[in-house]
Amino acid sequence: MRSAIHFASAALALAVLAFAAVPPVAADAPDPVADAKAFQKYFAQKFPKLKLQDFVNGPYSMNEDMHRQWEEKEQFPPYEFSLDMGKEMFSKPFKNGKSYADCFPNQGIGIRQNYPYFDEKEGKVVTLELALNRCRETNGEAPFSYVKDEMAALTAYMAFTSRGKPFDIKIPADPRALEAYQNGKRYFYTRRGQLNFSCATCHVQSPGERIRAEVLAPALGILNAMPIYRSEWSGMGTISRRFATCNSQIRGVPLNPQDDEYRDLEYYLSYVSNGLPISGPGARP
Amino acid sequence: MKNVMRASIISLSSALLIASAISTLAAGSEADFKAAYSAAEAANKEAGALRNQWTVTAAALADAKKAADAGNFDEAVASSKEAEALAKASIFQATSEKEAWKALEIR
Numbered sequence: 528m529r530s531a532i533h534f535a536s537a538a539l540a541l542a543v544l545a546f547a548a549v550p551p552v553a554a555d556a557p558d559p560v561a562d563a564k565a566f567q568k569y570f571a572q573k574f575p576k577l578k579l580q581d582f583v584n585g586p587y588s589m590n591e592d593m594h595r596q597w598e599e600k601e602q603f604p605p606y607e608f609s610l611d612m613g614k615e616m617f618s619k620p621f622k623n624g625k626s627y628a629d630c631f632p633n634q635g636i637g638i639r640q641n642y643p644y645f646d647e648k649e650g651k652v653v654t655l656e657l658a659l660n661r662c663r664e665t666n667g668e669a670p671f672s673y674v675k676d677e678m679a680a681l682t683a684y685m686a687f688t689s690r691g692k693p694f695d696i697k698i699p700a701d702p703r704a705l706e707a708y709q710n711g712k713r714y715f716y717t718r719r720g721q722l723n724f725s726c727a728t729c730h731v732q733s734p735g736e737r738i739r740a741e742v743l744a745p746a747l748g749i750l751n752a753m754p755i756y757r758s759e760w761s762g763m764g765t766i767s768r769r770f771a772t773c774n775s776q777i778r779g780v781p782l783n784p785q786d787d788e789y790r791d792l793e794y795y796l797s798y799v800s801n802g803l804p805i806s807g808p809g810a811r812p
Numbered sequence: 813m814k815n816v817m818r819a820s821i822i823s824l825s826s827a828l829l830i831a832s833a834i835s836t837l838a839a840g841s842e843a844d845f846k847a848a849y850s851a852a853e854a855a856n857k858e859a860g861a862l863r864n865q866w867t868v869t870a871a872a873l874a875d876a877k878k879a880a881d882a883g884n885f886d887e888a889v890a891s892s893k894e895a896e897a898l899a900k901a902s903i904f905q906a907t908s909e910k911e912a913w914k915a916l917e918i919r
Contacts, residue, residue, distance in 0.1 A: 549856075565918050565919055569918045712917070717909045718916075719864055721866045721868050721902075722864060723905065725916060728916075728918045731918060732916075775867060778868050779866060780867055780868055
């Protein structure tokens with residue numbers, strides 16, 4: 528009897544130890560592949576008539592009248608000046624004789640779909656805007672403002688050379704990359720500002736709805752069209768400008784362009800749109 | 813004559829008391845502003861550390877400063893208190909959203 532009790536105690540102790548040795552798996556452990564699948568499924572179900580690749584046209588994909596407007600706009604696109612300016616800037620050498628082409632794989636042509644990427648040396652997300660300014664600084668040039676025309680022009684040209692190529696954002700097997708992805712996801716869903724809105728309030732819960740005169744774009748494919756010409760801005764806008772404006776519109780103080788939170792947000796939003804084609808530069812109302 | 817003198821002394825004392833109370837009140841208002849403004853600034857700084865400041869808080873702080881510069885301490889105190897309330901709301905939002913954001917997630 529006594530040995531039976533000892534055996535049972537030992538078995539129980541072993542069982543407890545065995546469970547303790549298994550690393551705890553959090554119910555909400557990040558799973559980017561499952562996230563992207565659920566994200567795309569959500570939008571496909573919300574807008575069953577839309578093809579997945581049409582989401583990159585933002586509000587213009589939401590109804591027929593707007594789609595016709597977009598087709599007409601594309602005859603003489605308002606971003607054309609910016610595109611020409613970007614092409615010229617991109618090919619013009621720096622004072623040291625080098626150029627943007629020297630800083631990027633494939634001389635910077637047709638690579639937009641791979642940005643942002645996680646730089647394992649730095650341990651952080653690197654966006655295309657950031658990489659462009661780093662290229663300038665490495666070559667002795669002053670960085671451009673992240674929210675003004677020069678940066679929009681350069682990214683417009685680079686996006687144009689990638690048109691039709693599907694977003695192909697990678698999350699390397701590095702816990703820091705997964706953490707950056709998760710931070711971006713958290714930022715996207717976190718309510719902020721006096722209006723208590725998150726990015727998802729507008730772009731997940733209410734795409735296709737009007738907020739004042741604007742039709743809200745779906746979050747799926749929202750960055751594929753960047754940079755964009757916005758009639759509301761009467762000019763071009765970069766991703767940095769878009770994030771900062773969203774924050775101010777909900778009465779939150781924007782962070783600095785290319786702060787970690789915005790880089791991570793861009794990483795998350797781009798990743799969940801993997802497979803959708805680059806359509807930038809775009810035009811929006 | 814004694815009564816007149818007593819009345820004068822009482823009047824003078826009352827006048828001095830009222831004058832002193834008014835000056836104390838005015839000085840108190842400026843001190844109140846400084847205390848209220850500093851509390852609002854501290855709360856807004858805390859919101860900044862949580863990366864969640866609101867534009868309306870900054871606007872209320874600017875209004876408070878402007879009113880104080882114009883010598884309108886009542887308004888300056890009111891704006892400072894509004895700024896502090898807004899900053900505290902933004903702190904509450906940032907703190908509660910640490911977990912609450914998950915409710916919005918597409919799964």
